Amino acid sequence: MDKLADFYQVSVVLTGYNRSRLMATGIGEEYFEVLTSLVPGKIIDELFICSRALAHEYKGEALNEKFREQILSNDRLGPVARNILKMWYLSLWYQLPQSWRETYGVPSQTPGKYQDIDFVISENAYIQGLVWPALGSHPMGAKQPGYGTWAFKPGEELTRINLGTDHPVSDIEEGNLS
């Protein structure tokens, strides 16, 4: 299994968005590049293996719990997983916590391109942050919502005409596929 696929697998569990939704942002590979530039390969591998194993054994709420217990609460893997989550939602890389850096950080994974400091990942990443759809909002100044739509409550423009209840809403639409 290639590592990018592993990255999407762990990202699906972390973000709650399915793989196609994540690929739809068009910037997953960029996040992957940032991650692999700044975090040692062995720790990334460990995270991916652990995430795959948990997803294989557990589903739904149980997976959620095990993920919190074994990954997010883990000294080594937790900060990395949280940084992946923040990349997807906020399009930012946050400097890893000092204690983590002192214990696991390896200087200059790829000198020059990325440094382990706080930074906006790219112009396009800002536009594609998951925080916007999660809020029912849009990235200000970067994705037009249409003139005057700012006067509507989030989601309101979609409810002004009732589509009726004849449309099936499947589980997959809720992002439950992993």
Place this chain on the structure above:
Amino acid sequence: MYLSADKQKRFTPITSISELHQQLQLAIELEFSTLPPYLSALYSIKENTNNCAYQVIQSVVMEEMFHLTNAANVLIATGGSPALNNTDFIPSFPTRLPDGEQWFEVSLLKFSPEALQTFKYIEEPSENVPGKITIGDFYANVEKGLTYLSETLPPDELFPANTGPQIAHKYYYGGGGEITPVTDLDSAMFAINAIIAQGEGIPDRCWDPDKPFPLEEGTGIASGDHQLFMQPRELAHYYRFNELACGRRYVCGDSHNSGPTGPKIPIDYAQVYNMKPNPNSGDYAFAPELAALDYEFNRIFTLLLDQLHNAFNGDPELLVPAVGTMFKLKELAQELMRNPIPDSPEQYNAGPTWQYLKS
């Protein structure tokens, strides 16, 4: 626009108001049917690449929506009701255009030379294809019918009082042209004329394809916006697309037959998502996540057609949220295109299927 005797024979003359309404409804369907092909190509262009091509296609899309609105306003002004919210409104691709142009087929394609060739067919100037009918010819027949009816019917029968509200210019922004209220023959002809001019240009009757374009009036290459709306001079759609197809700008001294010989336009067909031609829901039969994305697209598309339908039938204010819906549609189309179709031998990416979901 002038319609030659030969071309006139290919159309049924409009002799009653109900026939006029039928043709104007067809005009709305015709204008709308150009949007999925144009938007498929537009949204397949990768972010921040092919800027010139992106702007050109977008400018044409904006004007197609203007045409749709003009046709709908004429229909409303003559006592008709545009119908946009049904499954027959939108063709299934590949398709022939609904105005009876049988000589080419329109597919949903990624931005590519093939797509541009189709776009040129859609916008083909009438003079360029003497034996075939074009969108301009179709509208020339509508104009002829309007003139005929204005001569044979009392004015308040052709343009009755107390018709529903038309779409006003304030709802249309960011594109060429200006929406003007339709109240009589002159304003109706003006609205239809603007459609023809933007698409094909307004050539005079002595059109000569070898005559160099001095970029002056009546040469057939300009869109007419500068004459009709006092706006900056622009090329008609056909010539805008031809610039992209040839990868060069028109300059003074070029003729229809010479094509553009000016500066090169940077175009990179590799910076395009490899959308499967004419995507259909069967393509996602084994990809439930993509099927869900496409369903979401169609749900928003259905909402848009409902909003437009109601906007043209008594509630023009609905165009404000409808524009928001259009932007949502764009996002979803791009989201589909960024996704490879799993196990596709051609390594195609997904694309929207443009279906109205209610029956």
